[in-house]
Amino acid sequence: MVVFSINGNWINNTVGPSNIIRNAYDRTSKYLEHNVDLKIITLDSYYNDTHVRGSEAPSIAVGSKFSDFKRKVKSFVSYKSKSSLLFSLITVLKKMIFPAFKLAYKMKRDKTLLKTHNIAVVHDCFTAYFLMKLHSKENSKSKFIFIYHNDGNLWSMLLESYPKLSIFKRYLDLIENSIIARCDAIILLSNSAKSRLEFIKGDAVNNKLKVIYNGIPDFTDKESTTNYDNDSVNIVCVGTLCHRKGQDRCLNLLSLLPFKMRGKIKLHFVGDGSFREDLKTQSLNLSLNEQVFFHGAKDDVYPYVAEADAYILLSRNEGLPLSIIEAMSLGLPILATKVGGVGELVIDGFNGFIYDDENRSDCLQRFLSLSEDDLNKMKLNSRAYFEANFTVDKMIDNECRLFKEVFSYDGRS
Known part of the structure; x- marks a missing residue:
């Protein structure tokens, strides 16, 4: 079984979905134990030559003049994004919508790619929406799983960061509803999120919801030293x-x-x-x-x-x-x-x-x-x-169990 894990962002981004994808990337052998061939698809898959990865990014000393200037610019943009509809639109277009469209479009042009998978697991809403719109005819037998990386209210974090965008809530809900209608399954990160989504969407999500906790690798074997005051x-x-x-x-x-x-x-x-x-x-x-x-x-x-x-x-x-x-x-x-x-x-x-x-x-x-x-x-x-x-192996076990349920896996795929 071939499963695509798709996210319209860079794999080294600090946001939650990118962290989860990195953990999965490091444990592809664990997926293979379940006969799942996991393929990671992010912006890096097509634009890795132009993206500065986290470890290669030039370091900026905290407290340096450039760092302080950069922070002031970010603070100004953040303030304007909350108070200005134009700034909110520009920021969301740049950070979320354009990257998602770029990834979906690149996948569209890769003619053989979308005919080689059994399940597509998508981690962000705009990429999910564009994939459905651009790839409605390719591999119609493939299954589609969407992950809510939030509290069950898809737009709550977005609208808290950019409250002026609430005037578009009706259209955002239409995007969410189209994703839900196309999904074969929806993964939520907690039972609380599941209950909230059921309350918001009602019958539209019947029999589609599955709770799978995030999992991480074990880091207890790493060495560490800090300048903490041991008397405090x-x-x-x-x-x-x-x-x-x-x-x-x-x-x-x-x-x-x-x-x-x-x-x-x-x-x-x-x-x-x-x-x-x-x-x-x-x-x-x-x-x-x-x-x-x-x-x-x-x-x-x-x-x-x-x-x-x-x-x-x-x-x-x-x-x-x-x-x-x-x-x-x-x-x-x-x-x-x-x-x-x-x-x-x-x-x-x-x-x-x-x-x-x-x-x-x-x-x-x-x-x-x-x-x-x-x-x-x-x-x-x-x-x-x-x-x-909450170990990464437990998360993978639960994901692979869901993949087999969704695809009606019988050992021959």
């Missing part, structure tokens, strides 16, 4: 510095702690984004500037997570965040908001604590109050829960 409680947050990821909530949470308890903590942000300067200002206004550290974007975040005492992510919107799964694989207690599929990653009091808007400092106080025995037990729980549910 080091809590780390990895991700783009933006409103959706909720780093501002982390700062507010820290400021609410009693002074003596607050003094124990060092909060580390790993990542960059348009909110960086706003967060620095907030940190200064809350008198937290000696406890909060901005490490910038890193090619390898492993050392910062591995050496931490806990992981925090207070997002306002999520699918099934890989950063939490990575922290669990390293046996870290998790402090998180119960959004999207996070409630299926973090069990309050078992492998972490859930942030509650009504009692905001409670999760952090409960963590800091743990005895050494209870803390060690929570770390073991976090690791064990990862091993039981």
Whole structure:
């Protein structure tokens, strides 16, 4: 059985779907154990000569004049994208729609490509839509699977980032409905997302939905060194510095702690984004500037997570965040908001604590109050829960089981 895994982005992009595809690419031998020949198709498949991969990109020192200028430009564009319809359209066209169309068009011109697969698994909505429109006649016997990398509301993250585009919601829904109608199956990343999509779409998604958790490789054998203060409680947050990821909530949470308890903590942000300067200002206004550290974007975040005492992510919107799964694989207690599929990653009091808007400092106080025995037990729980549910091999096993169901696989294909 030949399966195409398709994403209208670069394989080294930092977004969730690209991370999942990279993990699958590194484990194609595992798919072959299930008689599944997985082919990865991204923009790199056609434009790899013109794309600067992450490891080859010129490094820019955090704090350099060019870096600061670039960040100010990004901040301006981000602000205009939220406040200006024109900027929103230009940004989404450039980042999402044009790349998706380019990939679908290149695949269209590759005459033999679309006649050689049994199943196409598509990771982003615009690529899925263009593929259906451009390739409706090619290999009509092939099956089509779409993955919702979100909380079950396909456009929620897009419209949170670009609220002015809400005037196009009707047309976005038409795109989603056409994808659903063509799909033979839909993969969701959590039971929460499945319930939400069922509520939104009703009978249109009957018998098409399948929950498969994201899985990641095991990184516990890597070496790591950081400059963390070993006398402090080091809590780390990895991700783009933006409103959706909720780093501002982390700062507010820290400021609410009693002074003596607050003094124990060092909060580390790993990542960059348009909110960086706003967060620095907030940190200064809350008198937290000696406890909060901005490490910038890193090619390898492993050392910062591995050496931490806990992981925090207070997002306002999520699918099934890989950063939490990575922290669990390293046996870290998790402090998180119960959004999207996070409630299926973090069990309050078992492998972490859930942030509650009504009692905001409670999760952090409960963590800091743990005895050494209870803390060690929570770390073991976090690791064990990862091993039981979120390894890349478990994800592949579940995917291949679905592929066979969708294609009515009988061992002869």
